[in-house]
Amino acid sequence: MIGSVFQLFYPKVCFACGKPLSKNFEHICLQCRHSLPRTEAYDRKENPIQKMFWGRLPLERATSFLQFQKSGKVQRLIHHFKYKGVKEIGYTLGQMAAFELKEKGFFEGIDSIVPIPIHKLKLKKRGYNQSYFIAEGISDAIQIKIDLELITKEIHTESQTKKSRFKRWQNVDSSFKLNMERIPEYRGKHILLVDDVLTTGSTLEACGSQLLQIPGVKLSLLTMAVAEG
Ligand SMILES: [Zn+2]
Incomplete structure (x- = not known):
């Protein structure tokens, strides 16, 4: 009604x-x-998304679903998703990305989906973790479980833009924490790390490098959009 x-x-x-x-x-x-403009990065011989992480994060597979263009449709979508509270957009994009990438074998061998965690204070303030809704759309499309307890965000970082590059790196780098109790079950497993927009990749790098502390773990990456380079 x-x-x-x-x-x-x-x-x-x-x-x-x-x-x-x-x-x-x-x-x-x-x-x-x-x-909507696809990056088609995963189809390319030299995948530009994977290349962004060369020397930073060893990745099995990586891609961004859509190409972010200033004043374009993807920007409008992401704006409503990130700043206007329309969290369902994340779910829809996650599903769309998953159905298309599944055809290309992108998810083969993946055991678990991990959305980039946010700090609990931020979660309380915002009410939800955006990356989680993307992960849910993916999970429903490919029937692979989401893990919200393997890694957490510990430090409540203030606005990243106010900090110098070095401080920003320091801040992000120390802020993700692995749940030690969960490590044994992840030995040799393949984790898919999920985020909304790929810009510098520093958050994904910080979170991913923590996940790679797990012995024998494999890591792949999927974001819904990539910023204009
Ligand atoms: Zn439309």
Whole structure:
């Protein structure tokens, strides 16, 4: 009832193009689902996403689903997802990415999905971890479980942009903590680390390097978008 009254005043629109949605679609219209710019990084012989982590993080596989363009549809989507509280966009993007990448064998051998954790104070303030919704969309599409307890974010970092590069590195580097009790079950397993937008990769590097402390563990990476280089 409340839903229908709400819809009377706010007809559902596509968060990418702003056009009204047909009743079969949620959050992103059919046309945008087809036309949003893919990076296709995973199809390339020299994968630019994997290349970003050369010498930083040894990765089995890595890709970003969409190409972020200034004032483009992906930017609009991410804006609503990250700053306007439309967390379901993350789920939809996660599903879309998973269905397409599954065809290409991207998830073969993956045992567990780990969304980049946020600190509990940030979680309390925001109410949810954005990366978790992306991970849920992926998990539902490929039937691989999400693990929220393997790694946690310990230090409540203040706004990253205010810090010098060195301090920023220091701050991020020390802030992810592995749950020691969980390590034995992850020996030799393959973890997929998930995040929303790839920019410098420093957060993924910090979190991923902690996960790689687990003996014999393999790591892959999937983000929903990559910033313009
Ligand atoms: Zn659209």
